[in-house]
């Protein structure tokens with residue numbers, strides 16, 4: 001038990017991440033009062049029905065009134081307008097953070113609207129599932145995952161420390177880095193994998209020699225693993241790729257170069273090159289399991305009950 | 307309960323697939339006697355210790371003696387030599403099949419060594435995990451998965467029907483197709499996904515701006531899903547790519563073309579193209595779940611216990 005860290009917290013957006021934050025703040029008693037804003041009447045109604053937050057508002061500016069911590073939890077493409085709207089209504093001394101999957105663009109879009117008497121500290125919990133919406137959240141989402149903060153050069157140390165304590169209260173480990181480095185790290189660990197997954201699903205759907213029903217039936221050969229992350233929210237991912245262009249194009253260039261070498265090895269029947277490359281990857285997975293970021297269960301534990 | 311289908315079954319190779327077959331044949335009483343061959347003394351000792359089969363042999367030719375069904379369960383690159391060895395020792399009227407992930411090459415490599423009085427019916431259960439070896443198998447591996455048979459034009463209909471019944475006894479659904487079509491279908495549903503997964507793991511390991519420890523820590527952003535299939539056996543996968551060259555290069559060409567379009571959309575900030583493509587993939591995943599080939603649990607059910 002950490003105890004209350006922020007008296008009043010406002011969640012701007014109540015999807016997977018926003019609702020998970022609401023659940024864990026309640027479970028760990030990290031805040032005394034949680035307010036929420038959601039764009040659609042439908043999401044607001046759902047949030048009310050399941051008792052997700054203490055107050056639900058129709059506008060972001062109403063939700064942030066008197067809040068000590070404001071967390072932007074919408075797709076990053078919506079941040080600029082929201083920041084402009086809430087800027088004039090923020091309490092002096094409040095902290096504004098976010099959970100967006102890119103960080104330089106967030107500094108660019110949100111920064112200009114933040115008043116001088118507010119702490120703006122961008123963040124990104126590296127945790128998620130392929131599901132979306134106010135009913136997909138759960139309190140354990142951040143447990144043992146990493147949350148990255150990208151404080152600005154002039155960020156107040158005490159405010160950053162408090163936000164770190166908040167994320168630890170959510171069960172996460174915390175690391176700080178620059179927005180630029182964040183965007184490069186996530187380009188390779190998250191953005192490129194999603195792009196590749198979306199692409200292979202599209203390729204499979206379009207191949208004429210193989211029917212879609214065959215793709216589905218025989219997907220247990222490996223294809224189905226890719227469809228999980230390719231089922232993530234399209235708006236969120238559009239915004240990620242539009243807002244991390246340079247780093248994604250850079251890693252994609254590397255990926256394509258490496259793939260050309262593998263293609264060549266296949267074409268020329270170079271078994272040693274294939275074998276050596278395939279051998280290295282096992283070690284990477286072992287390290288990820290050892291670091292507690294992955295399950296060791298074979299086939300992700302899909303094994304049917306005996 | 308199906309009842310005994312083959313009196314005596316010989317398993318040539320006792321890894322994931324061979325040992326899973328041993329378990330399910332025992333559980334479902336599909337055979338009266340199971341013999342096994344494994345190359346290494348270590349695997350033979352393990353098989354003995356865990357009582358995997360009724361008889362364990364040091365040579366393939368000894369294992370196939372008097373067998374009614376012979377199943378090749380080694381990497382496909384080893385098939386030719388094994389077929390040459392067992393050919394002269396097969397019982398008249400026996401059925402020889404296999405579980406290899408490619409099929410045209412198996413017809414090419416094994417066919418010439420099969421005597422005229424034997425039924426040679428290549429096959430491939432589309433089921434597996436990333437683990438290998440005699441202790442990785444389990445009886446439920448094939449349950450509700452699809453097993454593909456690729457009978458030759460002159461294959462005996464009764465012998466094919468019997469082998470189909472065997473796979474159904476293992477819990478699988480059965481479909482027949484030509485070896486060539488199999489290789490194209492599996493190129494897209496299995497071989498290309500594995501190649502891409504191996505490649506992205508290599509790319510991530512080699513990028514200089516991001517440390518390996520960062521790749522591991524922040525792998526929950528999507529990368530870790532790829533590492534599962536990239537942890538599969540390197541020998542098996544080397545043999546797959548060496549033996550399904552044309553179909554893999556064809557699907558890889560498609561993949562690269564599609565990826566170039568996505569790359570262009572990112573470079574030019576074309577959000578609509580990204581959004582539309584990302585929207586289509588959700589449907590594919592829903593179909594795979596509806597077809598019973600995938601779990602609907604978010605994040606593959608990695609969610610920690612509450």
Ligand SMILES: NC(=O)c1ccc[n+]([C@@H]2O[C@H](COP(=O)([O-])OP(=O)(O)OC[C@H]3O[C@@H](n4cnc5c(N)ncnc54)[C@H](OP(=O)(O)O)[C@@H]3O)[C@@H](O)[C@H]2O)c1
Nearest residue numbers: 013014015016017039040043074075078100101128132133
């Ligand atoms: N999903 C993940 O795995 C993951 C992981 C880490 C970080 N993130 C980041 O977390 C943020 C939210 O993702 P999520 O998965 O929680 O998304 P989600 O489940 O799709 O929820 C998004 C929320 O934002 C609202 N919203 C969408 N567009 C809006 C707009 N133009 N103006 C105002 N509100 C808008 C939605 O409102 P309605 O419900 O009313 O439509 C919904 O409440 C994103 O920035 C994403 O990059 C996601």
Ligand SMILES: NC(=O)c1ccc[n+]([C@@H]2O[C@H](COP(=O)([O-])OP(=O)(O)OC[C@H]3O[C@@H](n4cnc5c(N)ncnc54)[C@H](OP(=O)(O)O)[C@@H]3O)[C@@H](O)[C@H]2O)c1
Nearest residue numbers: 319320321322323345346349380381384406407434438439
């Ligand atoms: N793994 C999958 O997901 C999967 C799915 C469907 C089909 N398949 C196919 O099933 C077959 C076996 O795969 P697996 O996953 O069961 O592999 P595995 O667990 O690695 O086991 C391979 C077995 O073959 C033996 N072997 C390897 N090389 C050999 C050689 N040169 N000569 C004689 N024996 C040799 C090994 O002997 P030792 O133990 O003595 O080394 C071991 O018993 C492959 O053809 C593969 O394409 C695999």
